[in-house]
Amino acid sequence: MTTAGGAFGPILEVMTWVGFVLGLPLLAWGWIAIRRRCRWTQTTAQVFSAGGFKGYRWTDHQNADHRSLLPDAESPGLADGTDVVLFYDACHPSRWGLAPPKPDNPAWTLGWVLTWVGAISTALGFVLLFL
Template identity: 50%
Template sequence: MAGFADFLGPILEMMTWVGFVPGVPLLVWAWVIARRRCQWVTADGEQFAAGGFLGLRWVDLEHEERKVLLDIAATEGGTATGSVVVHYDACHPSRCSLEPPRYDHTVLILGWILTGVGILSTLGGLVLVAL
C-alpha cells in the first residue's frame, strides 16, 4: 500500500493545483461576465422594407420609438412585413434580434469542471493520508 500512496500522492497534489489555480479565477470571471451583462427585453414590433433591406420598428421601455435596419436583404428569406416579436438589449437598444439571445457559458462550465477536479483531488489526497 505504501508504494501505491507514494505513486498516487504526487499525482493527486498536482491535480489539486491544476484544478484550483485556473478553476477558481474562471468562476470569478464568469460571475463578473454575468453581472455586467445587460438584460434583454422583448417588445412587439413591426418588420418593414426600406431601400431593399428589412428593418424593425418597436417602442422600448422608455416609450421611445426605435428603428433598426437588419443586415438581411429584402430579397432573401423573411420578406414579409408585419408584426414580429423583437428582442433587444435594454442597455444598447440598437442590439436587437428576432431570436431570443443565447448566452455562452463556456467560462462557467470550464471553471466548474476544473474546480471540481481540484476538490476531488484534494479529497482523494486526504483519504490517501488517512490510510
C-alpha cells in the same frame, strides 16, 4: 504505502492546486461578468419595407423608437405590417435578434470545471491517505 498510492498522491496534489488556484479566480471572473452583463428584453416589432430593404420597427423599454434594415434576401416571407418577436440588449438596443441570446461565459464554465477537479482531487487525496 503501495506504489500505486505513491504515484497517485503527487498527481492528486498537483491537480488539487491546479484546480483551485486556476478555477476559483476564473469562477470569480465569470461571476462578475455575469453580473455586469445587461439583460435582454423581449418586445414586439413590426415589419416595414423601405426601397429594397425590409426592416423592423420597435419601441424599447424607455419608449425610444428604433428601426433596423435588412436586405430582402435576409428576410424572406415577411409581409409589411407583420408583428414579430424581437429580443434586444437593454443597455445597447442596437444589439438585437429574432431569437433569445444563448448565455455563454467560458470563464464561468472553465472555473466550475477546474474547481470541481480540485475538490474531487482533494477528496481522493484524503481517501488515498487512509488506504
